[in-house]
Amino acid sequence: MTSTPAGEQRPFGGPGSAGLEAELRELRAEAELVDTLQVIGRRLTAQLDLDTLVQEATDAATKATRAEFGAFFYNLIDEYGESYTLYTLSGVPRHTFDKFPMPRNTAVFAPTFNGTGTVRSDDITQDPRYGRNAPYHGMPKGHLPVCSYLAVPVISPTSLEVLGGFFFGHSAPGRFNPRHEQLAEGIAGYTAIALDNARLFAAHRSLAAELTRSMLPVVPQLTDLEVVSRYRPAAGGSEVGGDWFDVVELPAGRTAFVIGDVVGRGVTAAAVMGQIRTAVRAYALLDLPPADVLRHTSQLADSTPGATFITCFYAVHDPVDETLAFANAGHLPAILALPGEAPLLIGQGLGVPLGVGEDFGQGVADFPRGAQLTLYTDGLVENRERDLDHGIDALLDGLGQLPHDLGLENACDALIDRLTDGRHNDDIALLHVRHVGHQRQIATLPLTGTRSDAAEARTFVAAHLNEWQLGDILDVAVMVTSELVANAVLHTGDPGDLRLHHDGSRLIIEVADRGPDTPLLYQPASGEEHHRGLYLVNALADRWGSRPTPDGKIVWAELTIPTAPDPF
Structure with a gap:
């Protein structure tokens, strides 16, 4: 047994250096593996859009395993509770697999679909489980050649449900090693977490959207008026907002039009919005003047738990006088367009938000045949690139050029798309009313x-x-x-x-x-x-x-x- 004297360095390449270099290579490989998985994991778990998520996961895993092509088959639940399977591809065009049926739970695929473990083979065609199932007894005619085979189940860490499986192929034998297996399993783990997050987000957002839809009123058919209503939830986020509108048939042929906004999102905003909307409707049916409706509602808002900043515009159409009486509680001004005239703003500065004060001014405007009224919330006119004033100017301009050949509903949809460029980070509520004729x-x-x-x-x-x-x-x-x-x-x-x-x-x-x-x-x-x-x-x-x-x-x-x- 020999030893190196104190202070003297062992020469590189001496006895034991080969083992040390092997250990260093192994440590570097492990560090690279961890870094790769962390980068991919951060990207996947931050993604909440399901379609983007599954494609990015498939691309990352195919690249990491150096497969010629990769596929991810994943399960979804439809609105009736039935399970169905979709898939993504990487490395080859999608039409390459369009003519083939979904893989069945055969002996080769069973460990992946059942979640029992990873399958790695240097030549899957030599596996004793391969080729034992009709009608193909192997790969269907026209299928890409697969020799090296790697398949990894994707299992939810919370429910332990098998969410899907990754499948990787290569035409040459022996192309997948233990490191490729580790990478695929690591990406599968992050994909499972990301899928859980995306599914929960989608379910929460679906619930919020359903809650919002359930609170939207049914707009009645009116004798002399054509009404278009639109509610579009924010493009991002999963919580219900506080925007609302209503159309209330009043006694003696009159009609009330309401739009409002409760600042904030989530259950609290929705609860406050529901209470305020119900209060406005109740006071409206008492046939009170617009200013009195807002005054009584403001008194209620002042004692409503969770109520912070609430705005509301309330207008009543009288079909006999052909007038519009209106009051405003801190909401954006309405837009009135009289026949042959440019649209103008009405109701500016008539009152403070609900719950803040009780004095609300009231105005009256003519509303003859051909006149149009537009009520809206700030999501339509304000965004990160455009301030409120410029947004209202754009809305005035758009209403002045509203195309008549599209029909009123299609014209309003086109106007919303034009003002938002198809993207909006806030909820949008819109009521557009047109006096179509005197049938009375x-x-x-x-x-x-x-x-x-x-x-x-x-x-x-x-x-x-x-x-x-x-x-x-x-x-x-x-x-x-x-x-x-x-x-x-x-x-x-x-x-x-x-x-x-x-x-x-x-x-x-x-x-x-x-x-x-x-x-x-x-x-x-x-x-x-x-x-x-x-x-x-x-x-x-x-x-x-x-x-x-x-x-x-x-x-x-x-x-x-x-x-x-x-x-x-």
């Missing part, structure tokens, strides 16, 4: 406040209902009108106009007066001569009510117009 019959009678008003009103109603061929409801309409007019004269002494209008399905009788008190329904006592007016209206009309006006109120009643029986 209208008649107005000024009232004088004298005792003759009721008689004149009865004659007026009879004449117009005969003209409109509504004789089936003439008697009821005359009685309801008489009571409404008599109430206005008796209790206020200062009535305004009697208005009749119908759209073919409902006749609406409206009596305006300048009295501040809301009419109340009394149950008259036996033998009592008074308080029978509204009692009769309530019994005869399908529904009735009142709404405030700037100088008083309007009391209205609706009667359903019977449809003609089908002759067949």
Whole structure:
């Protein structure tokens, strides 16, 4: 036994140097293997798009194993809970395998599909399990030649479910060694983690999208208006947002249009949005003026847990006056386009966000045939490359050039795509309303406040209902009108106009007066001569009510117009 004196170095190439060099090569190979896997792993586990993920995994594993071609067969679950298999290829064009069926769970493939282990063969055609299954008894005719074979299962680390398998081939024998096997298994492990992440992300996003869709209203068919509504969730992210819109059919043929935004994302934003949207709808159905609807909603928002910054634009269309009354709670201005005129902004600076204050200004604009109204959220006009002002200018320009030959729905879709370039990082909500025509019959009678008003009103109603061929409801309409007019004269002494209008399905009788008190329904006592007016209206009309006006109120009643029986 010999030793090297202290301070003296062993000469390179002396006894034992070959073993040392082998150890160094092995350490370098291990370090390179770890580095390679870490780089690939970071890239794969950061990828949440499933299609991109499986292709990148297949490309990385094929390159790392130096295979002539590689394939990744992976399992997905459809909306009905059924499993199906897809695949990606690397190293060869996809059409190379298009004519072949999916691999079956034969003896050669079973360890991969069952997840029992890796299969590596210097020549798979010499494996005793090879070629024992009909109808091909080996590789199908036209298949790329495979001699060296490597297959690795991809198994979820959480559920231990077999998610798929990698398959690598080479036409020459003995091309895959233990290091290639290690690389393939390492990439398979990272792929399994990434697939778990991507599937969870897709499921979460699908749930968020379904939640959002479930909260979107059904837009009603309206007599005089064409309405296009759009909701597009953000292109990225998996949480539901706080944008919403609504279309509410109000009494007496009027319609409310609402759009709003709750700042933030996730369950809290969705919960707040649901509460605020429900509140706006409820106050709207009370037939309150737009400013009052927002005032009451703001009071509710102030005490709503989780509510932070909430904006809302509320507008009401009156088909008889052909007007649009509106109020704004800190939302982006609406856009009004009158026939033959350039689009303009309305509702700027009318009020603070909901929950911040209670004073909301109210405006009124003409909305004749051919007019258009656009309500939207900031995702349509603001992004990282464009500020809000430039975005609104672009929207104004786009609405001014809205193509009529596409149809309104297709034109709105084209406008959204143009403004967003097909990409948006925030939710988009859009309501576009166009007054398409006057299909409503209208008649107005000024009232004088004298005792003759009721008689004149009865004659007026009879004449117009005969003209409109509504004789089936003439008697009821005359009685309801008489009571409404008599109430206005008796209790206020200062009535305004009697208005009749119908759209073919409902006749609406409206009596305006300048009295501040809301009419109340009394149950008259036996033998009592008074308080029978509204009692009769309530019994005869399908529904009735009142709404405030700037100088008083309007009391209205609706009667359903019977449809003609089908002759067949």
